Amino acid sequence: MATVISSVEDLNFGLKDLEPMPAPRKVLLVKPTFYTVEYVINPHMKGNIGEVDKIAAQNEWEHLKAGYEEMGLYTHIMSGKRGYPDMVFCANQSLPNITADGKKQVVMGVMHAEQRKGEVPYIEKVFRDSSYEVIHLDEEKFQDFEGMGDALWHFKKRLIWGGYGYRSSKEVYEHISDTFETPVIALELTSEKFYHLDTCMCILNEDTCLIYPQAFTEEGLKLIKCIFPNVIEASKYEAEVLFACNATSVDGKNVFIQQGCIDVNKKLKDAGFKVHEFSTYEYLKSGGSVFCMKMLLW
Numbered sequence: 001m002a003t004v005i006s007s008v009e010d011l012n013f014g015l016k017d018l019e020p021m022p023a024p025r026k027v028l029l030v031k032p033t034f035y036t037v038e039y040v041i042n043p044h045m046k047g048n049i050g051e052v053d054k055i056a057a058q059n060e061w062e063h064l065k066a067g068y069e070e071m072g073l074y075t076h077i078m079s080g081k082r083g084y085p086d087m088v089f090c091a092n093q094s095l096p097n098i099t100a101d102g103k104k105q106v107v108m109g110v111m112h113a114e115q116r117k118g119e120v121p122y123i124e125k126v127f128r129d130s131s132y133e134v135i136h137l138d139e140e141k142f143q144d145f146e147g148m149g150d151a152l153w154h155f156k157k158r159l160i161w162g163g164y165g166y167r168s169s170k171e172v173y174e175h176i177s178d179t180f181e182t183p184v185i186a187l188e189l190t191s192e193k194f195y196h197l198d199t200c201m202c203i204l205n206e207d208t209c210l211i212y213p214q215a216f217t218e219e220g221l222k223l224i225k226c227i228f229p230n231v232i233e234a235s236k237y238e239a240e241v242l243f244a245c246n247a248t249s250v251d252g253k254n255v256f257i258q259q260g261c262i263d264v265n266k267k268l269k270d271a272g273f274k275v276h277e278f279s280t281y282e283y284l285k286s287g288g289s290v291f292c293m294k295m296l297l298w
């Protein structure tokens with residue numbers, strides 16, 4: 001039975017009621033060989049067509065990859081595909097799950113922009129080769145769903161935070177909740193620059209998240225605060241320009257984040273996190289940073 005919560009009145013569970021889930025130990029990365037800004041499908045890409053420094057982008061990606069390896073994660077590297085400059089943002093084409101009895105499943109995305117639709121089959125192949133049950137959405141019914149760009153797993157808990165409004169539609173979460181037997185808290189996104197949930201919310205551990213509050217509705221903020229006892233807020237500059245909320249909490253302690261988020265980093269350190277700064281300047285030009293440059297896999 002689907003459980004999609006979009007108002008505090010309907011919230012009939014708290015953090016302590018959620019089922020546990022194992023943490024993923026693998027990370028999928030797509031080589032940036034064909035990465036560039038070639039079209040504009042989000043406001044950050046404006047003015048950046050042809051402006052990517054390819055060598056710098058390659059170096060930034062290599063550093064990030066090394067970072068995951070140092071953390072002891074197994075990296076699964078796949079080639080980029082010519083004609084798909086955004087494929088390096090491999091958080092967007094899928095949403096994987098592991099069931100209570102250890103079965104691996106994935107719901108494939110339906111990309112909102114025509115330019116990105118062709119990325120999905122390549123990512124699907126990775127899941128097929130890794131023995132995931134692959135589930136497709138009925139594209140007549142669900143016109144867009146951008147995977148872990150918008151649907152974020154709570155840290156080690158069976159709960160999905162589902163953003164909607166720009167790249168994913170709210171209706172899809174009923175289906176996902178049903179398929180994964182997982183409650184979903186749906187959050188409406190209200191600001192075009194924060195077009196994916198992962199641009200304005202980062203789940204750091206079971207009870208802490210980092211958000212940019214202005215990207216949510218009041219009801220959304222209430223829902224976030226009902227579940228998370230600790231909510232760290234990013235400033236406009238760090239959220240909008242440095243993509244501070246597109247950070248990744250590798251293990252609930254170590255946080256990977258774009259360089260220079262001085263205010264957020266101080267708050268993270270004060271809350272007991274270990275901050276690892278990475279340069280993703282070339283990817284900010286396309287509206288992405290650390291979080292969306294990978295897919296976590298079980």
Ligand code: ARG
Nearest residue numbers: 042089149196286287288292
């Ligand atoms: N240029 C890409 C797009 O607009 C960037 C995607 C970044 N992904 C993310 N989850 N924020 O689709």
